[in-house]
Amino acid sequence: MASELDVAYVAQLARLHLTAEETKLFQKQLGDVLKYAEKLKEVNVEGVEAAAHAVPIFNVFREDTARDWFTAAEALSNAPRQTNNLFIVTKVVE
Amino acid sequence: MTKRDLPALSIVELRDLLRRGEISPAETLQALEERINAVDDKIGAYLEHDLAAATAEAEKVDMTLPLGGIPIAIKDLINVQGQQCTCGSKILHGYRAPYSATVIEKLRAQGAIPFGRMNMDEFAMGSSTENSSAQVTRNPWDLSRVPGGSSGGSAAAVAADIAFGALGSDTGGSIRQPAALSGIVGFKPSYGRVSRFGLVAFASSLDQIGPLTKTVHDSALLMNAIAGHDSRDSTSLNAPVPDYTKNLGRDLKGIRIGMPEEYMIEGVDPVVKNAVVAAVKQLGSLGAEVVEISLPHTDYAISVYYILATAEASANLARFDGVRYGHRAEKVSNLFDHYARTRAEGFGAEVKRRIILGTYVLSSGYYDAYYLRAQKVRELIRQDFAEAFEKVEALVSPTSPSPAFKLGEKTSDPLQMYLADIFTNAANLAGICGISVPCGFAEPESGKKLPIGLQLLGKALDEARIFQIAHAYEQSTDWHKTRPKI
Numbered sequence: 121m122a123s124e125l126d127v128a129y130v131a132q133l134a135r136l137h138l139t140a141e142e143t144k145l146f147q148k149q150l151g152d153v154l155k156y157a158e159k160l161k162e163v164n165v166e167g168v169e170a171a172a173h174a175v176p177i178f179n180v181f182r183e184d185t186a187r188d189w190f191t192a193a194e195a196l197s198n199a200p201r202q203t204n205n206l207f208i209v210t211k212v213v214e
Numbered sequence: 215m216t217k218r219d220l221p222a223l224s225i226v227e228l229r230d231l232l233r234r235g236e237i238s239p240a241e242t243l244q245a246l247e248e249r250i251n252a253v254d255d256k257i258g259a260y261l262e263h264d265l266a267a268a269t270a271e272a273e274k275v276d277m278t279l280p281l282g283g284i285p286i287a288i289k290d291l292i293n294v295q296g297q298q299c300t301c302g303s304k305i306l307h308g309y310r311a312p313y314s315a316t317v318i319e320k321l322r323a324q325g326a327i328p329f330g331r332m333n334m335d336e337f338a339m340g341s342s343t344e345n346s347s348a349q350v351t352r353n354p355w356d357l358s359r360v361p362g363g364s365s366g367g368s369a370a371a372v373a374a375d376i377a378f379g380a381l382g383s384d385t386g387g388s389i390r391q392p393a394a395l396s397g398i399v400g401f402k403p404s405y406g407r408v409s410r411f412g413l414v415a416f417a418s419s420l421d422q423i424g425p426l427t428k429t430v431h432d433s434a435l436l437m438n439a440i441a442g443h444d445s446r447d448s449t450s451l452n453a454p455v456p457d458y459t460k461n462l463g464r465d466l467k468g469i470r471i472g473m474p475e476e477y478m479i480e481g482v483d484p485v486v487k488n489a490v491v492a493a494v495k496q497l498g499s500l501g502a503e504v505v506e507i508s509l510p511h512t513d514y515a516i517s518v519y520y521i522l523a524t525a526e527a528s529a530n531l532a533r534f535d536g537v538r539y540g541h542r543a544e545k546v547s548n549l550f551d552h553y554a555r556t557r558a559e560g561f562g563a564e565v566k567r568r569i570i571l572g573t574y575v576l577s578s579g580y581y582d583a584y585y586l587r588a589q590k591v592r593e594l595i596r597q598d599f600a601e602a603f604e605k606v607e608a609l610v611s612p613t614s615p616s617p618a619f620k621l622g623e624k625t626s627d628p629l630q631m632y633l634a635d636i637f638t639n640a641a642n643l644a645g646i647c648g649i650s651v652p653c654g655f656a657e658p659e660s661g662k663k664l665p666i667g668l669q670l671l672g673k674a675l676d677e678a679r680i681f682q683i684a685h686a687y688e689q690s691t692d693w694h695k696t697r698p699k700i
Contacts, residue, residue, distance in 0.1 A: 130570050130573050134557075138570075160588060163591050174592075182445045195312070198308075198310065200541070
């Protein structure tokens with residue numbers, strides 16, 4: 121399994137630009153980590169339920185009531201670019 | 215006792231002085247500030263602290279509250295309104311929290327004063343605090359060594375007497391391991407016991423906030439303040455919160471403690487092993503019954519942890535897109551370029567590595583082989599603990615396989631760094647609670663002592679019992695009274 125990792129491809133999926141050196145280094149380092157993780161193949165997991173959480177709690181609801189939250193100014197207080205009470209995004213549709 | 219000696223006090227001792235009116239909260243902060251100015255150049259624990267703001271808060275504090283006037287240092291990934299919250303990352307450089315985490319509101323409701331932003335591994339990913347983009351934090355016992363991580367700033371500050379107590383977060387050992395390496399007490403609550411609202415998420419099925427303190431009693435006091443249900447965190451447990459100090463001082467008669475045979479593996483430093491064996495004997499002499507126990511899936515915990523934690527991190531860190539907050543790349547050619555360069559410029563190497571690994575194990579074609587399989591093995595690990603806790607009240611092990619390692623020793627080999635968490639990961643996977651308490655010293659070089667930590671694990675929501683055992687052990691030893699010379 122380990123050898124199938126293609127760091128350059130996965131970096132595209134993750135929206136992460138990597139330099140050629142980073143790609144090469146991560147390929148080696150993560151290859152080692154995945155090789156170590158291969159021991160999971162030894163475990164018999166037939167019929168075992170996947171644990172998404174350690175404490176199974178489901179369907180947590182709360183009253184649908186309004187509460188004080190950010191004003192627009194507060195929500196925008198850390199925005200790298202903004203105008204007229206709006207976030208400026210990079211052009212999405214050409 | 216002079217004001218200069220104040221920062222060496224425990225929270226319990228400081229609280230007594232404050233209550234008797236022998237010192238004011240503002241004077242406490244002033245004494246702490248002077249100590250920080252004198253010592254933190256060498257340690258590098260604080261990223262930021264605002265004496266004026268804290269003093270203004272101190273002047274209004276209700277001294278009848280349980281933690282009235284006590285300053286608490288905060289790991290730099292827990293939001294405190296108006297203060298920085300960078301998570302040790304360049305991508306959040308300059309970020310100011312627009313709101314406060316639930317734990318901060320709870321601390322303040324008990325009279326405590328959040329004071330100082332503590333260094334950490336970027337987004338809590340690391341075991342040495344060397345992944346911080348901001349600065350190096352050094353171990354107060356030996357400045358050439360790491361304080362552990364990821365809550366290394368919190369741990370080093372408490373150890374160096376430049377914080378009375380601190381909050382950290384523990385996803386795979388990030389409170390307990392730095393506590394062990396820095397010679398203090400670190401507590402990881404059960405999953406769901408403490409609200410994570412306002413904690414910047416790393417791996418949501420594993421993260422918990424907890425205290426780092428000089429003593430077990432202090433740890434229990436901070437847990438009394440921060441534990442409890444919160445409707446703003448859907449994973450928060452709606453269970454009553456006992457008084458965590460109620461069992462302190464009780465003996466250990468009738469308590470069974472298990473030593474997992476799988477935890478005394480090769481690769482554990484003999485000095486650590488000897489210290490833990492001696493500590494177990496000590497627990498026995500205090501009345502506990504020590505029994506051998508087996509956790510058969512122990513050997514898989516690190517693999518499961520690094521698959522699940524990175525998968526969750528890759529999703530959680532998708533929010534850093536350069537739009538709503540944080541760093542944003544300039545002069546981008548299109549949207550893809552905007553994301554890819556913003557994140558490349560903002561994240562450090564370890565965070566990038568984990569995003570790649572996490573994205574890979576979730577990607578089409580590999581999801582079943584890695585992510586789903588890891589979740590199933592996680593269930594087996596959880597069952598191991600459930601079975602063990604039918605036979606014993608607590609499990610005992612080393613917190614870390616070795617004392618503090620040298621700065622730079624493991625930075626080039628991520629796998630070696632990951633193995634530093636070998637005894638702590640499983641507790642997060644199983645959602646149980648755990649503590650690290652000082653249990654001895656290694657002396658690899660003349661004149662330098664390196665602390666060793668003893669880990670005690672308890673079943674979910676059995677925090678009070680773990681505090682009882684840890685306190686009984688601590689009070690029967692002098693380890694916690696030895697302080698580093700800086």
